[in-house]
Amino acid sequence: MRKVTFGGANSLDNYIARKDGSYDWITWSKELNPIMKKYWKNIDTVVMGRKTYEVTAKGSTDVGVGPIKTYVCSRTLKKAPNKHVEVVADAVKLVKRLKSEPGKEICIMGGGLLAKSLFEAGLIDEIGFNVHPVLLGSGIPLFHKMKKQINLELLECRQFKNGCVMLTYRVT
Amino acid sequence: MRKVTFGGANSLDNYIARKDGSYDWITWSKELNPIMKKYWKNIDTVVMGRKTYEVTAKGSTDVGVGPIKTYVCSRTLKKAPNKHVEVVADAVKLVKRLKSEPGKEICIMGGGLLAKSLFEAGLIDEIGFNVHPVLLGSGIPLFHKMKKQINLELLECRQFKNGCVMLTYRVT
Secondary structure, rough: OOOEEEEEEEEEOEEEEEEOOOOOOOOOOHHHHHHHHHHHEEEEEEEEEEEEEEHHHHHOOOOOOOOOOEEEEOOOOOOOOOOEEEEEHHHHHHHHHHHHHOOOOOEEOOHHHHHHHHOOOOOOOEEEEEEOOOEOOEEEEEEOOOOOOOEEEEEEEEEOOOEEEEEEEEEE | OOOEEEEEEEEEEOEEEEOOOOOOOOOOOHHHHHHHHHHOEEEEEEEHHHHOOOOOOOOOOOOOOOOOOEEEEEOOOOOOOOOEEEEEOOHHHHHHHHHHOOOOOOEEEEEEEHHHHHOOOOOOOEEEEEEEEEEEOOOOOOOOOOOOOEEEEEEEEEOOOOOEEEEEEEEE
């Protein structure tokens, strides 16, 4: 079975973005370069929600272009915005199918609501977050309320010079 | 000015307790003993909300007894439950006054709502949390929505054998 990982950057008070979707508070660290390079080497599929897609597409015209297959989960988007992206209505069904197919690892990007449905369906294997040293006070939550408790096993904890802490867990 | 710290244990999804106030998911680690011993040496005052007081008092009959002065912030409690505890209605006014008085450090215990008002009033100097490897899915939040952003500086990050990570920050 292919490994499904959910990750990104978050604030200490559990937000992935400000209310308007902005992420000016996220800082990049050179120390992340080798970690992310290694991570992306193992990924051949990205699954994201519609809102994450829209924010990502704003910043880059080549979302979905290249060797990584991109799925956008949406019940409102009628067709793919470009030929490199596939729109899918049912995220749980999609990820179940992808996991059973041959391939490399699958990255769940952004979307706390997308992750919530995948957590509840038991489809996420690992999570990794770069916890930023800030309390945003409000915004778009990373972890939403869920019907069940998810137990984790800490795999790694890395402290960066910019005050971020990267926490990686296996879902048990 | 006396240092005010807010700390405790939390789940990765920002809860300090289950909906019913229970904290069976919190694990103690021997590695915490010297850290907490050193921490409590510098504290002579504890400020908590009414709900935290009720949970704490259930587990121990000597809350407020001993060399540490305990304040319970409540608008509904009419009088102190015992002579060792003082009931105060306005937490912000109390902590402002305490900070200006001579003494050791002040510990804000439990109470995400209590902490929210103190954060907004700029009265918290340091925070420290022992992040547990679990997504509870629901419960009583640690960090509540706030009117303003609080910037932090990472002071320390310690990984324990039980999978907990202790994060300590200075409010900047």
